[in-house]
Amino acid sequence: MASQVELTRDFINDLRNAIRNGEDKVALKMIEDFHAADIAELYSDLSLEESRYLFMLLDGELASDVLTELDQDEREEFLEVLPGEVIAQKFIDYMDSDDAADIIGDMSEEKKQEVLLHIDDVEQAGDIVDLLAYDEDSAGGLMAKELIRVNENWTILTCLKEMARQADDVDEVYYVYVVDDGNILKGIVSLKEMLLNNNSTRIRTILEEDIQSVRTDTPSEEVAQIMEKYDMVAIPVVDSIGRLVGRITIDDVVDVIREEAERDYQMASGLIDEVDESDKIFTITRARLPWLTIGLGGGILGALILGQFEGSLRLYPEMAFFIPLIAAMGGNVGIQSSAIIVQGLANKTLRTDRTWQKLGKEFIVALLNGILLAALIFLYNFIVSDSFALTITVSAALVSVIVFAAMVGTLIPLLLHRLDIDPALATGPFITTMNDIVGLFLYMIIGRGLYAYFQG
Amino acid sequence: MASQVELTRDFINDLRNAIRNGEDKVALKMIEDFHAADIAELYSDLSLEESRYLFMLLDGELASDVLTELDQDEREEFLEVLPGEVIAQKFIDYMDSDDAADIIGDMSEEKKQEVLLHIDDVEQAGDIVDLLAYDEDSAGGLMAKELIRVNENWTILTCLKEMARQADDVDEVYYVYVVDDGNILKGIVSLKEMLLNNNSTRIRTILEEDIQSVRTDTPSEEVAQIMEKYDMVAIPVVDSIGRLVGRITIDDVVDVIREEAERDYQMASGLIDEVDESDKIFTITRARLPWLTIGLGGGILGALILGQFEGSLRLYPEMAFFIPLIAAMGGNVGIQSSAIIVQGLANKTLRTDRTWQKLGKEFIVALLNGILLAALIFLYNFIVSDSFALTITVSAALVSVIVFAAMVGTLIPLLLHRLDIDPALATGPFITTMNDIVGLFLYMIIGRGLYAYFQG
Numbered sequence A, B: 001m002a003s004q005v006e007l008t009r010d011f012i013n014d015l016r017n018a019i020r021n022g023e024d025k026v027a028l029k030m031i032e033d034f035h036a037a038d039i040a041e042l043y044s045d046l047s048l049e050e051s052r053y054l055f056m057l058l059d060g061e062l063a064s065d066v067l068t069e070l071d072q073d074e075r076e077e078f079l080e081v082l083p084g085e086v087i088a089q090k091f092i093d094y095m096d097s098d099d100a101a102d103i104i105g106d107m108s109e110e111k112k113q114e115v116l117l118h119i120d121d122v123e124q125a126g127d128i129v130d131l132l133a134y135d136e137d138s139a140g141g142l143m144a145k146e147l148i149r150v151n152e153n154w155t156i157l158t159c160l161k162e163m164a165r166q167a168d169d170v171d172e173v174y175y176v177y178v179v180d181d182g183n184i185l186k187g188i189v190s191l192k193e194m195l196l197n198n199n200s201t202r203i204r205t206i207l208e209e210d211i212q213s214v215r216t217d218t219p220s221e222e223v224a225q226i227m228e229k230y231d232m233v234a235i236p237v238v239d240s241i242g243r244l245v246g247r248i249t250i251d252d253v254v255d256v257i258r259e260e261a262e263r264d265y266q267m268a269s270g271l272i273d274e275v276d277e278s279d280k281i282f283t284i285t286r287a288r289l290p291w292l293t294i295g296l297g298g299g300i301l302g303a304l305i306l307g308q309f310e311g312s313l314r315l316y317p318e319m320a321f322f323i324p325l326i327a328a329m330g331g332n333v334g335i336q337s338s339a340i341i342v343q344g345l346a347n348k349t350l351r352t353d354r355t356w357q358k359l360g361k362e363f364i365v366a367l368l369n370g371i372l373l374a375a376l377i378f379l380y381n382f383i384v385s386d387s388f389a390l391t392i393t394v395s396a397a398l399v400s401v402i403v404f405a406a407m408v409g410t411l412i413p414l415l416l417h418r419l420d421i422d423p424a425l426a427t428g429p430f431i432t433t434m435n436d437i438v439g440l441f442l443y444m445i446i447g448r449g450l451y452a453y454f455q456g
Helices: A009-020 A024-030 A036-042 A048-057 A060-069 A072-079 A084-094 A097-105 A109-117 A122-132 A156-169 A191-196 A220-229 A250-268 A281-307 A310-315 A323-346 A355-384 A388-418 A429-455 B009-020 B024-030 B036-042 B048-057 B060-069 B072-079 B084-094 B097-105 B109-117 B122-132 B156-169 B191-196 B220-229 B250-268 B281-308 B310-315 B323-346 B355-384 B388-418 B429-455
Strands: A148-151 A176-179 A185-189 A234-238 A244-249 B148-151 B176-179 B185-189 B234-238 B244-249
Touching (some): A009 A024, A009 A048, A024 A048, A036 A048, A048 A060, A048 A072, A060 A084, A060 A097, A084 A097, A084 A122, A097 A109, A097 A122, A109 A122, A148 A156, A156 A191, A156 B191, A176 A244, A185 A234, A191 B156, A220 A234, A220 A250, A220 B250, A244 A250, A250 A323, A250 B220, A250 B250, A250 B323, A281 A310, A281 A429, A281 B323, A281 B355, A310 A429, A323 A388, A323 A429, A323 B281, A323 B323, A323 B429, A355 A388, A355 B281, A388 A429, A429 B323, B009 B024, B024 B048, B036 B048, B036 B060, B048 B060, B060 B072, B060 B097, B084 B109, B084 B122, B097 B109, B097 B122, B156 B191, B220 B234, B220 B250, B250 B323, B281 B310, B310 B429, B323 B429, B355 B388, B388 B429
Parallel strands (some): B148 B176
Antiparallel strands (some): B176 B185
């Protein structure tokens, strides 16, 4: 039984030594129990030359699996120096059509042609060219062409023989798809039914017709939603007239689901692109700067607003003490409210009607939070501060800011969703900045009024 | 072929009328093409009484599927009024053991006993009791007992017959698990191998031994990582001595993956519990208040710090204008930095060694961002403001705050991870609050110094 692989520093050092000394057999022996995903993880521990050397030692099947497991950046770095012929024959020939199309799709036009020309299996090359035509973010871009296809007019016996023949190309058999003579998808047939019925039974009679399918142009996110909702491990893909052209397996969709959930978090954190720590400094800077610039613009607006109250600030400098508190609370509440809405929209648990009801509820939650927190800060200021005007101002402003921020945080994502704009865009820096500014304004207006009342 | 179901307002009204008038056949006819997941979605459109009426009309198989698809809150509301006997015989009898255990596990002790006593199938009741003993967040809590199990000493023919018999209990056959006489998991056997070999071949000879498995006490998140890494649709679960006790399918793990990704976003947004918009006002308030209270504490600290600089603020009230900008930028940068680290840790793309190298890189990114933004605000103040001291102060403070916030945002999650505390805890309000306070302090210190230099 294979167990999880642990990469110790000693192991890595021994492996590097074996590679550097050209001890191919020793190196291969060290990783003989590794799954392709484990070998791919070695990439970040070895130098580019070392991993290239090691991966070229592997047999074609395993080498192509490792290539599929690498990150896109790593893979490009790796393939860059290899001639198209080597890529085609060492790697692509062994891959499923969808993995091959993903990898070739990332290449330059020139390299793409070079690789395609050197694929020995004409059918495989044709499949890849077909797949390259689909949008990356559609069912066509996710699907593989390999699947088990049987005719509804066959008997179970013919079907079993055909399955054995076709299974050679398919890694895992999840469903057997049934088509008519015109390749129109009619349904699936389960192994169970085949085992339970007589060998001369026609497939047509044991067919399950009531199945979900998607079209080649169905967006990836919708494919993920359907598969998640109906708990499917594979879904057939048909063209515009219902002909079976491929299938999508859940492992490819898990990536879509994870990426979608992560993108919301990224946007809420003010990153406009998927970046990770290993990306280039320039890439990370570029992903971060836009939101920061908006934040800077918000800060300047805040300065302009406070500038209008210079007189009050000169007379009552203690008012400035609570500016950070008011700004921060508005931001925090706004982010909380919007996160609840954005996640509800993303995982489809939120119904988008009854907007007023939602706002009403959020109003009550915010008022409750606001009153509790205002009472706390009232107590603090009542004990610590000499100025009763300040004490009242901070508490009154806090309640207003929290309620306002909660309304904005709820309404903006709902509004964007209705306008078909990704609501996650609104969360994070944008809502924070907006609430900062309005919060400051409310604070200063309330303060000026109350000071005038208590001290004028 | 089933297509996606669209719930129009008219459809819902017609359905409600049919239910209210007791037209059972009309109502059932309306939803005859619905998948269980579609029927479960009706729950939020109907009143509690209406959905209860409708669901009780369904046959046992479908009704139990619908119950599995409901949210936990909806399900509890729904089952509350039903006697244990009805729950056991109308629903639980038809369920897979893992779904049944999930549902019964959520019930009160009393109700649990009542339901368990009324399950007719003794084997099923035993399986459920076994499963209830496992931690919800472990492989044991995720697994189902239903699977196809064959003996390594059987021939392919015996095996096919046994599969047909066992398949009756199992919804989907993904893998056929092979055990020895002591029920120790030996590997899997693929359909392909069975089809390609002679019927009298022993399973032992076509067995694939090199497979991944998990133990009942493996944490859910680790199960998800293994299945995602190795692209598996089902994984066998063994006990501490290697006996096969169950299997986990990918659809249950997809939920774990999504919840994990969502939890990071929630924490970063300052929500301490999984809440959605439909939760009770009290639940939502309770999830939000803790972080807001911390934010309030941070605001008070900020006020205390600014209080130390009352003299400067009285002399140069324009310094107050840029307090929100400095605080906001520190917060934004800190969130960005920590989000990159938290996501990298969550999806395992981040290596946790080379901390100094990471900090060095983050330092350069922050310095780059800081200098660019400081140049922008310098330009603005140089044109708009009369005070050169202010112009220099804001820009110098901005660079310091951005660099400091980036270091904190990078270091804290890495530190928490090393201490085995969920790093997502640190993001959002906590890091924002901390950066706010330190940012204010830096701003005022730099300001006092520069004003003294330029105007003193």
